[in-house]
Amino acid sequence: MKSLAELEAIRNKNKNQVGLRREGEGTRIVVGMATCGIAAGARPVLTAFTEEVGKRGLAHVTVNQTGCIGMCRYEPIVEVMAPGKEKVTYVHMTPEKAARVVAEHIVNGHVVTEYTIGANVEQ
Amino acid sequence: MDFARAHILVCGGTGCTSSGSQKIIDTLHEELAAHGLDKEIKVIRTGCFGLCALGPIMVVYPEGAFYSMVKPEDIKEIVEEHLLKGRIVTRLLYEETVSDGSAETKSLNDVDFYKKQMRIALRNCGVIDPENIEEYIGVDGYAALGKVLTSMTPEEVIEVVKASGLRGRGGAGFPTGMKWMFTARADGSNGKYVACNADEGDPGAFMDRSVLEGDPHAIIEAMAIAAYAVGADQGYIYIRAEYPIAVSRLRIAIDQAREYGLLGKNIFGTDFCFDLDIRLGAGAFVCGEETALMTSIEGHRGEPRPRPPFPANKGLWQKPTLLNNVETYANIPQIINNGAEWFNKIGTEKSKGTKVFALGGKIKNTGLVEVPMGTTLREIVEEIGGGIPNGKKFKAAQTGGPSGGCIPAELLDIEIDYDSLMSIGSMMGSGGLIVMDEDTCMVDIAKFFLEFTVDESCGKCSPCRIGTKRMLEILEKITSGRGEMEDIDRLEELAENIKQSALCGLGQTAPNPVLSTLRYFRNEYIAHVRDKRCPAGVCKALMAYTIDPEKCKGCSICAKQCPVGAISGEIKSPFVIDREKCIKCGVCMEKCPFKAISNK
Numbered sequence A: 001m002k003s004l005a006e007l008e009a010i011r012n013k014n015k016n017q018v019g020l021r022r023e024g025e026g027t028r029i030v031v032g033m034a035t036c037g038i039a040a041g042a043r044p045v046l047t048a049f050t051e052e053v054g055k056r057g058l059a060h061v062t063v064n065q066t067g068c069i070g071m072c073r074y075e076p077i078v079e080v081m082a083p084g085k086e087k088v089t090y091v092h093m094t095p096e097k098a099a100r101v102v103a104e105h106i107v108n109g110h111v112v113t114e115y116t117i118g119a120n121v122e123q
Numbered sequence B: 001m002d003f004a005r006a007h008i009l010v011c012g013g014t015g016c017t018s019s020g021s022q023k024i025i026d027t028l029h030e031e032l033a034a035h036g037l038d039k040e041i042k043v044i045r046t047g048c049f050g051l052c053a054l055g056p057i058m059v060v061y062p063e064g065a066f067y068s069m070v071k072p073e074d075i076k077e078i079v080e081e082h083l084l085k086g087r088i089v090t091r092l093l094y095e096e097t098v099s100d101g102s103a104e105t106k107s108l109n110d111v112d113f114y115k116k117q118m119r120i121a122l123r124n125c126g127v128i129d130p131e132n133i134e135e136y137i138g139v140d141g142y143a144a145l146g147k148v149l150t151s152m153t154p155e156e157v158i159e160v161v162k163a164s165g166l167r168g169r170g171g172a173g174f175p176t177g178m179k180w181m182f183t184a185r186a187d188g189s190n191g192k193y194v195a196c197n198a199d200e201g202d203p204g205a206f207m208d209r210s211v212l213e214g215d216p217h218a219i220i221e222a223m224a225i226a227a228y229a230v231g232a233d234q235g236y237i238y239i240r241a242e243y244p245i246a247v248s249r250l251r252i253a254i255d256q257a258r259e260y261g262l263l264g265k266n267i268f269g270t271d272f273c274f275d276l277d278i279r280l281g282a283g284a285f286v287c288g289e290e291t292a293l294m295t296s297i298e299g300h301r302g303e304p305r306p307r308p309p310f311p312a313n314k315g316l317w318q319k320p321t322l323l324n325n326v327e328t329y330a331n332i333p334q335i336i337n338n339g340a341e342w343f344n345k346i347g348t349e350k351s352k353g354t355k356v357f358a359l360g361g362k363i364k365n366t367g368l369v370e371v372p373m374g375t376t377l378r379e380i381v382e383e384i385g386g387g388i389p390n391g392k393k394f395k396a397a398q399t400g401g402p403s404g405g406c407i408p409a410e411l412l413d414i415e416i417d418y419d420s421l422m423s424i425g426s427m428m429g430s431g432g433l434i435v436m437d438e439d440t441c442m443v444d445i446a447k448f449f450l451e452f453t454v455d456e457s458c459g460k461c462s463p464c465r466i467g468t469k470r471m472l473e474i475l476e477k478i479t480s481g482r483g484e485m486e487d488i489d490r491l492e493e494l495a496e497n498i499k500q501s502a503l504c505g506l507g508q509t510a511p512n513p514v515l516s517t518l519r520y521f522r523n524e525y526i527a528h529v530r531d532k533r534c535p536a537g538v539c540k541a542l543m544a545y546t547i548d549p550e551k552c553k554g555c556s557i558c559a560k561q562c563p564v565g566a567i568s569g570e571i572k573s574p575f576v577i578d579r580e581k582c583i584k585c586g587v588c589m590e591k592c593p594f595k596a597i598s599n600k
């Protein structure tokens, strides 16, 4: 170890990983992974979220799964819950959409309105 | 990309390892691979979670789902339900985390066992992978060392430790900052050392083992900080060979620290050089005593020597040596990171910070707990510990092991710190806390600890070698029903003499268990001596099995079970035991369906 900067670099690389194990803080991305979700293609969506979060080294963001929330025809459904903000529900998700949600919503704080349930109800 | 969306933490402490956690880890790997989840879910073997009674323990993050007493057969279901579909297997969770009715599980921090705990020394145990230095760095590891080396003078470091109020966790509670200062001031032109006492010989104690198993880098970091502060360039960790998991994790940690340049030459690009080696002890209690420990590190038979000179002036190879306990060191990086004031605010007036206790004996939640100094014994026993099993009553708690004493029920509300324990005739010791219920005989307990010290006495000084043996003989006489009232006085006289004349702490404190039981449970001694009776029904020689004619239904089960034909009677009328023939095996009492037989 030659310098503080070197230590800092290793810390930043690992903080995110270990941070997953502290409870109840940060943003949660929740993917519906019941039979209906999986059948509609939730698995690659989950993987895409995991990869995006990992690639960007986003501390305090966790990717969780949940069971069926009762709106099976909108699956794959993904909910984003950030502390102090209202829950955002995305529907008919794909891996490509996942990448955009991470870039725009999680990183920059702009909800991708066109993917939300509100914009898709009438269809 | 090695980012995983879920982490499965499996306890790899000694407790859970012996209840089969390695098999759990293997099965997890198989099942995860079978479901194609092995890339996105990581399995981490951690150190101790503390709740050893419920092992093997496994926690899944990000949900924080706490599975207890996990069996390899359960893994398939957990993988398929929880990890694949996101449905936590509530049935297998630690029952206290499952709040009634609601689908949400309770956070671990809200369950009784953890609620009142505060984790400083155990901060990373059960959180990080102890065999991966990067995880330690990820939780701010080695930041304190970096800070100290690049922005503080040795004097400033010592000032912080002094101001924190930290006292030695190895038993005596000596102010750590003072010890560092004395060692720093000693002439080190011929060399100076730092050493870590990981001997942990106190029966029932496993705090230090758990810290080393769960967070070995914290000790390495702290020793490097200490070395910088006192001016040493070589350190030794003295650990008993009976701790194979801790030894192996320490070895791995030292190798990794060297590889990352956190041990060795010019650490953080400064002039500071430091390296560390392990020395294995053979598990003699006396080798935990500081002068014996150093003699043992030097390669000689581990015997103590008189002090002064103290190790701060003449330690290893006659050179100034700083010796601290594992848990003492474990506090150091956080004191540096968070400041002396932060630490100083925790605890009582004269005892700052937290203390780790190994909770054992007649208690529901056997395990490792860390509480702020000043927590009451009642909180530890009844709330964190979950109380006494089988509806029995609390009788006493023993702290300080063979050097300590017992605390009776009247003193349950005592706020635990170094001075309060001392004032009631016990001591903090290294942190063993053994709970005893109404079925424990206090004379027998005193005898147990004395047997231990007699065995462990190194024999160098006669008060300890001969004196403790004589005390034990008196106790044996009393528990076998041959005691005289004068024996109690003799015990007390001998005890005082040994305390004053023994060479080292082992002998000086050996009489404590006897003195403290005499202080709080004198009546039990008198019952043994005068009435030839053991009130708890433990001392075999004094047991008298009798059948209560009121309760006996005359079923004859006892008579049929008795191996020596000592019980007779007529069906449907009370039976009797022939004392002459009875061998006190206790079978009759166990088998009586009407609880009509007693041995007290």
Ligand SMILES: Cc1cc2nc3c(=O)[nH]c(=O)nc-3n(C[C@H](O)[C@H](O)[C@H](O)COP(=O)(O)O)c2cc1C
Binding pocket: B167, B168, B169, B170, B171, B172, B173, B174, B176, B197, B198, B199, B200, B201, B202, B285, B286, B287, B288, B289, B290, B291, B323, B324, B325, B326, B328, B329, B430, B504, B505, B506
């Ligand atoms: C018989 C005997 C056994 C001891 N065993 C230990 C031990 O296992 N671990 C320990 O840290 N200190 C033990 N000590 C205390 C050490 O002598 C010493 O005080 C301590 O390691 C200093 O570290 P500290 O100031 O950080 O507490 C023992 C003392 C005696 C008299």
